[in-house]
Amino acid sequence: MNRQEQKDGDDGAAQALADIRARIGEAEQAAGRAAGSVTLIAVSKTFGGEAIEPLIGAGQTVFGENRVQEAAAKWPPLRARHGGLALHLIGPLQSNKVAQAVALFDAIHTVDRPKIARLIGEEMAKTGRRLELFVQVNTGEEPQKAGVMPAQAAAFVAQCRDEFALTISGLMCIPPLDEEAGLHFALLRTLAEQAGVSGLSMGMSADFEKAIGHGASHVRVGSALFGHRGALA
Numbered sequence: 001m002n003r004q005e006q007k008d009g010d011d012g013a014a015q016a017l018a019d020i021r022a023r024i025g026e027a028e029q030a031a032g033r034a035a036g037s038v039t040l041i042a043v044s045k046t047f048g049g050e051a052i053e054p055l056i057g058a059g060q061t062v063f064g065e066n067r068v069q070e071a072a073a074k075w076p077p078l079r080a081r082h083g084g085l086a087l088h089l090i091g092p093l094q095s096n097k098v099a100q101a102v103a104l105f106d107a108i109h110t111v112d113r114p115k116i117a118r119l120i121g122e123e124m125a126k127t128g129r130r131l132e133l134f135v136q137v138n139t140g141e142e143p144q145k146a147g148v149m150p151a152q153a154a155a156f157v158a159q160c161r162d163e164f165a166l167t168i169s170g171l172m173c174i175p176p177l178d179e180e181a182g183l184h185f186a187l188l189r190t191l192a193e194q195a196g197v198s199g200l201s202m203g204m205s206a207d208f209e210k211a212i213g214h215g216a217s218h219v220r221v222g223s224a225l226f227g228h229r230g231a232l233a
């Protein structure tokens with residue numbers, strides 16, 4: 001890449017970020033919500049440092065990754081060069097990766113079973129780190145998808161608090177591809193009210209404005225910022 005191509009790439013990233021930020025601002029306003037009440041998580045999975053750094057340069061500080069291994073390879077060098085970044089785990093967490101995840105991430109959106117909740121609590125106590133935690137809810141009750149069932153959400157949040165001494169910030173969902181996402185966003189909001197938590201991690205490139213209308217506190221946007229991923233992502 002020559003210098004001009006590098007500069008064009010950086011301008012493209014800055015422009016994509018400005019566009020998404022403007023759309024988030026409009027959605028906040030349309031929903032009667034305060035400007036800046038929605039946190040944009042830039043989902044950088046499958047993209048390398050050369051694609052991520054222009055966004056950091058344009059002022060983005062919160063990033064999301066769905067694989068612990070991939071994040072462990074990518075983010076320590078980026079963090080060594082840039083301060084003030086926050087990294088969110090938005091993909092499934094296996095028990096043998098909990099220690100690594102607690103060391104690497106600032107937030108986990110995929111707490112979905114007692115064993116993982118207990119291990120996260122133990123690891124945070126051991127290391128003194130405090131992560132922001134979301135419980136993933138399988139709002140579509142899809143057999144292949146992670147997350148607690150909607151009917152169990154409030155009880156699981158209470159168990160996290162009472163049995164594992166965890167503070168749960170909110171709930172997270174990934175609606176089924178072939179269903180109206182708004183129904184799932186509305187359901188997640190109701191479940192959060194029942195569970196007594198305020199955070200709502202919902203909305204991706206195709207539907208983040210709709211999610212903001214339903215009260216999303218965190219939107220997770222990948223392809224609209226970084227472009228299309230390979231087939232395996």
Ligand SMILES: *Cc1c(COP(=O)(O)O)cnc(C)c1O
Nearest residue numbers: 043066090204205220221222223
């Ligand atoms: C990849 C991913 C996203 C971002 O998806 P886009 O459609 O590219 O915005 C959001 N949430 C989760 C859990 C993901 O795995």
